[in-house]
Amino acid sequence: MNNMPWLRVLMAYGLLLACTAVFFGPVLFMLSGSLKPDELVLAEAGTWRALVPESVSLDNYRSVFERVPFASYLASSLIINGLIVGLGLMVNAFAGYALARLRWWGRNGVLVLVLALLVIPFEAIAVPLFYQLSWLGWRDDHLVQAIPFVANPLAIYLFYSFFLGLPRELEEAARIDGAGVLRTFFTIVIPNSAAAFASVAIVLFLFHWGMYLWPLLMTTSESVRPLPLGIATFHTLPPLAWGDILAFGVLMVLPVVVVFVVFQRWFVQGVASVGVKG
Amino acid sequence: MTALRHSEARVGWWLTVPALAGLAAFILLPFVLAVMLSFTNLRMGSPLPVAFVGLDNYRLAFGEPAFRQGLFNNVLFALIVVPVQTALGLGLAVMLNNRFHGRWLFRTLFFMPVVFPLSLVAVVWVLIFAPGPDGVLNAVLGALTLGVWEPRDFLNDPAWALPAIMVTSIWQGAGFQMVILLAGLQAIPRQLYEAAAVDGAGALRRFLHVTLPGLRNPLIFVVIVTTILSFRVFDQVRIMTRGGPQDASTTVIHEVVRHAFDQGQVAPAAAMSVVFFLIVLAVTLALRSLMRQQGTVR
Amino acid sequence: MAKVEFRRVRKDFDGQVVIPALDLRVQDGEFMVLLGPSGCGKSTLLRLLAGLESVSAGEIVIDGRVVNDLSPQARNVAMVFQNYALYPHMRVRDNLAFPLRMRGMKRAEIERRVREAAGVLGLEALLDRRPGELSGGQRQRVAMGRAIVREPAVFLMDEPLSNLDARLRVQIRTEIAALQKRLGTTTLYVTHDQVEAMTLGQRVAVMEAGRVQQVDDPLTLYREPANRFVAGFLGNPPMNIFPVRARTRDGRHQLQLAGQWLDLGEAPPGKACFAGIRPEDFGLPAKADDVTLTVQVEALESLGHETLVYFRDAEVPSPALCAGRVTGDPAGRPGDALCLAVDLSGVHWFDAAGDALRAGRSD
Numbered sequence: 032m033n034n035m036p037w038l039r040v041l042m043a044y045g046l047l048l049a050c051t052a053v054f055f056g057p058v059l060f061m062l063s064g065s066l067k068p069d070e071l072v073l074a075e076a077g078t079w080r081a082l083v084p085e086s087v088s089l090d091n092y093r094s095v096f097e098r099v100p101f102a103s104y105l106a107s108s109l110i111i112n113g114l115i116v117g118l119g120l121m122v123n124a125f126a127g128y129a130l131a132r133l134r135w136w137g138r139n140g141v142l143v144l145v146l147a148l149l150v151i152p153f154e155a156i157a158v159p160l161f162y163q164l165s166w167l168g169w170r171d172d173h174l175v176q177a178i179p180f181v182a183n184p185l186a187i188y189l190f191y192s193f194f195l196g197l198p199r200e201l202e203e204a205a206r207i208d209g210a211g212v213l214r215t216f217f218t219i220v221i222p223n224s225a226a227a228f229a230s231v232a233i234v235l236f237l238f239h240w241g242m243y244l245w246p247l248l249m250t251t252s253e254s255v256r257p258l259p260l261g262i263a264t265f266h267t268l269p270p271l272a273w274g275d276i277l278a279f280g281v282l283m284v285l286p287v288v289v290v291f292v293v294f295q296r297w298f299v300q301g302v303a304s305v306g307v308k309g
Numbered sequence: 310m311t312a313l314r315h316s317e318a319r320v321g322w323w324l325t326v327p328a329l330a331g332l333a334a335f336i337l338l339p340f341v342l343a344v345m346l347s348f349t350n351l352r353m354g355s356p357l358p359v360a361f362v363g364l365d366n367y368r369l370a371f372g373e374p375a376f377r378q379g380l381f382n383n384v385l386f387a388l389i390v391v392p393v394q395t396a397l398g399l400g401l402a403v404m405l406n407n408r409f410h411g412r413w414l415f416r417t418l419f420f421m422p423v424v425f426p427l428s429l430v431a432v433v434w435v436l437i438f439a440p441g442p443d444g445v446l447n448a449v450l451g452a453l454t455l456g457v458w459e460p461r462d463f464l465n466d467p468a469w470a471l472p473a474i475m476v477t478s479i480w481q482g483a484g485f486q487m488v489i490l491l492a493g494l495q496a497i498p499r500q501l502y503e504a505a506a507v508d509g510a511g512a513l514r515r516f517l518h519v520t521l522p523g524l525r526n527p528l529i530f531v532v533i534v535t536t537i538l539s540f541r542v543f544d545q546v547r548i549m550t551r552g553g554p555q556d557a558s559t560t561v562i563h564e565v566v567r568h569a570f571d572q573g574q575v576a577p578a579a580a581m582s583v584v585f586f587l588i589v590l591a592v593t594l595a596l597r598s599l600m601r602q603q604g605t606v607r
Numbered sequence: 608m609a610k611v612e613f614r615r616v617r618k619d620f621d622g623q624v625v626i627p628a629l630d631l632r633v634q635d636g637e638f639m640v641l642l643g644p645s646g647c648g649k650s651t652l653l654r655l656l657a658g659l660e661s662v663s664a665g666e667i668v669i670d671g672r673v674v675n676d677l678s679p680q681a682r683n684v685a686m687v688f689q690n691y692a693l694y695p696h697m698r699v700r701d702n703l704a705f706p707l708r709m710r711g712m713k714r715a716e717i718e719r720r721v722r723e724a725a726g727v728l729g730l731e732a733l734l735d736r737r738p739g740e741l742s743g744g745q746r747q748r749v750a751m752g753r754a755i756v757r758e759p760a761v762f763l764m765d766e767p768l769s770n771l772d773a774r775l776r777v778q779i780r781t782e783i784a785a786l787q788k789r790l791g792t793t794t795l796y797v798t799h800d801q802v803e804a805m806t807l808g809q810r811v812a813v814m815e816a817g818r819v820q821q822v823d824d825p826l827t828l829y830r831e832p833a834n835r836f837v838a839g840f841l842g843n844p845p846m847n848i849f850p851v852r853a854r855t856r857d858g859r860h861q862l863q864l865a866g867q868w869l870d871l872g873e874a875p876p877g878k879a880c881f882a883g884i885r886p887e888d889f890g891l892p893a894k895a896d897d898v899t900l901t902v903q904v905e906a907l908e909s910l911g912h913e914t915l916v917y918f919r920d921a922e923v924p925s926p927a928l929c930a931g932r933v934t935g936d937p938a939g940r941p942g943d944a945l946c947l948a949v950d951l952s953g954v955h956w957f958d959a960a961g962d963a964l965r966a967g968r969s970d
């Protein structure tokens with residue numbers, strides 16, 4: 032906006048601020064609501080005090096920990112997502128690499144299968160999967176909330192297309208220099224794929240941090256339930272204390288926002304690379 | 310095949326096996342199961358032996374007003390949310406494609422809702438849609454219309470429940486479109502704009518003849534993704550309205566879950582899942598083929 | 608210490624034949640250059656030898672051992688890639704050490720060898736940098752270093768100089784030649800630059816469409832090309848090829864060029880269909896008994912010490928652009944008629960299939 036007349040600059044900034052109000056307003060509302068007494072959240076909702084609290088206190092945060100097992104929800108969420116991301120990176124990177132670089136019988140078939148499974152939305156299979164696992168007696172623990180999401184067609188596809196784009200010569204040089212297939216993958220490919228690992232990790236983490244339907248189906252014990260179920264439970268737990276709920280929300284979203292702000296570049300790269308290529 | 314290739318083939322298989330096992334057990338098998346269940350009379354707690362019932366469940370599903378309403382709502386949802394959200398995302402992306410101070414900050418702010426879990430978004434928006442003149446949205450609309458606006462209970466009003474959920478979804482998703490379209494915009498070579506400007510094209514023409522064609526693939530991609538997500542809407546519905554009032558805001562997935570878990574009607578739920586999958590598949594294929602056809606231009 | 612042999616090697620990609628049946632022997636310690644146009648299969652041949660591709664048929668033999676089934680790491684060859692393929696996340700030191708580590712060599716020995724290779728190539732000051740912090744020439748040297756540090760049986764180089772600027776290319780070219788001579792390691796060197804081929808190769812294998820057209824030392828290749836392809840590929844500008852129209856008049860053998868009958872020293876071979884004349888065989892008339900040819904100038908390119916004269920033989924159907932290389936600066940503009948001297952003693956004859964015939968031998 033260098034050589035624009037001042038009026039247009041003004042209008043442009045006005046537009047930007049309006050958008051900011053729309054997109055950031057609710058976030059600010061949540062933040063400020065979490066810092067004030069419960070009864071004021073709704074009472075002040077119609078005034079500008081909705082966004083800027085008169086006095087700030089952390090009482091709500093304290094009561095989040097007192098009224099519900101927040102630490103347990105958080106621990107469950109961290110365990111579940113740690114498993115999904117940790118195992119998911121490994122399993123999907125292996126498959127992506129085998130599909131992109133190695134020659135083996137059935138490779139094209141598996142590639143087609145991965146692409147086809149990409150289209151199946153989780154919601155379409157949640158019900159039979161629920162019965163399938165319940166029939167095995169496997170429910171109500173952390174693993175059942177994580178293991179089904181480890182192998183992920185989107186993550187495989189992201190790795191696959193990233194590895195395809197790596198210069199082949201690096202691996203060939205390593206093979207000639209005496210490294211085997213696996214050695215080449217670990218010593219040459221992985222160190223040069225930080226961007227892919229980071230963006231897949233972030234995508235997996237963001238997709239599953241807010242997971243609601245599956246834990247709702249699979250868990251009954253509070254001790255294994257993750258944050259999204261926690262907030263929904265909290266929402267229905269009398270007395271309805273809005274300040275507490277919003278404080279819960281802030282605590283729940285904080286890790287994700289931190290992850291996002293810190294790793295923004297990789298996340299955008301990962302998401303955008305799929306989008307721009309189609 | 311030589312011995313050399315044999316070892317590579319072995320490694321390739323072993324690397325793929327864990328992922329393949331996961332995909333087979335947790336996506337492929339349940340999907341096959343869903344298709345099979347949808348042709349049986351399985352019911353939770355029913356003493357009847359499981360039997361093949363043909364298309365009964367599909368008939369039952371389509372005969373049910375709530376499911377039809379859900380289908381209709383999903384279609385309406387897609388028809389409104391996809392264009393609005395895409396246009397919004399495109400507007401934001403175009404705005405942020407200019408160089409100015411604080412661009413990074415604005416991008417972060419606009420994108421932030423995308424990383425919010427839907428359950429949290431739903432709860433926050435329940436507050437925003439709170440009834441009475443003190444509700445955030447009622448108050449804002451009242452102020453903007455100088456008091457003409459009649460406060461209403463959005464989430465309990467059959468006419469407003471679904472639009473309220475749409476607004477929530479658009480708010481949450483527009484940043485996603487923005488990021489992808491912004492990356493697409495930045496991939497358009499500067500020279501194209503310069504050439505168009507030299508040829509005497511104004512800002513509008515440059516947008517129509519350079520920007521939009523250059524964004525074809527990212528645009529089609531975000532349209533596919535948003536359309537599919539529009540059919541997958543569940544969390545917001547469950548938390549904000551439970552599909553009500555009087556099924557006014559129900560969706561296909563909400564009906565699936567309600568039938569399977571609230572009412573134990575597993576087989577009809579499976580039939581609904583299959584219908585849902587077919588819709589998603591058809592939409593994806595249709596949009597993909599569109600992409601392929603036109604993708605040859607560039 | 609290795610001979611390399613390709614025996615009836617065939618390679619196809621998904622049914623597409625790239626190399627039909629190739630035979631080639633490289634002597635122990637020889638510097639063999641593979642020369643050919645883009646897409647003729649030079650890289651494929653190197654990659655087959657390195658084990659990066661598997662042969663579809665035939666045998667590859669290194670030092671009497673068939674290596675078809677050996678993995679790249681078991682073949683003891685080293686390769687320098689066109690884009691160098693240095694490991695971006697490793698320092699130069701680790702790049703050089705990598706092949707030695709993979710062979711499980713002792714740390715002290717690795718250290719010694721790396722230092723020695725760095726010394727040979729003048730890389731001592733760069734050992735702690737990463738590839739991203741090096742200039743193109745330095746990267747090239749590191750790539751060479753990674754190849755020599757292992758003391759492999761065979762060096763493979765795939766257009767190792769093509770990413771360098773012209774000046775550096777000449778410099779490193781001479782360094783490579785010297786290095787190879789010193790180490791005496793059998794080398795296969797791929798290029799499509801004939802100057803590189805002529806200056807580096809003890810022998811040059813000219814390839815086209817997956818077939819070896821001729822293997823010879825550079826001078827023989829230039830003086831006695833085995834066929835029209837080799838003749839036309841070597842030399843800049845390439846040899847001019849004309850359809851033969853010959854006659855014997857008054858006991859003199861004559862050849863028609865550009866509508867004029869020129870005297871030949873001896874009769875063309877019986878089966879001659881095409882005559883090839885190098886641009887160097889043209890000149891400005893100096894002596895009275897020069898055979899001369901008057902041409903319609905199409906373009907002139909003055910290089911200072913010499914001038915390229917372009918013309919066409921309008922008598923033949925769809926005439927190709929011909930070139931003459933003359934010393935000095937002939938006066939003239941496009942469209943003018945110019946009188947050139949032609950030395951017809953060096954005419955190359957080719958039969959209908961394009962294979963070379965020797966003059967005077969009317970077999």
Ligand SMILES: Nc1ncnc2c1ncn2[C@@H]1O[C@H](COP(=O)(O)OP(=O)(O)OP(=O)(O)O)[C@@H](O)[C@H]1O
Binds near residue numbers: 643644646647799
């Ligand atoms: N992996 C592959 N799959 C299919 N075809 C291939 C493959 N690699 C090479 N080819 C084909 O084989 C032929 C020879 O390729 P090659 O790379 O050996 O050529 P080249 O002589 O090295 O050319 P250049 O000088 O351009 O490097 C080309 O037609 C190429 O398209």
Ligand SMILES: [Mg+2]
Binds near residue numbers: 649650651765
């Ligand atoms: Mg090549």
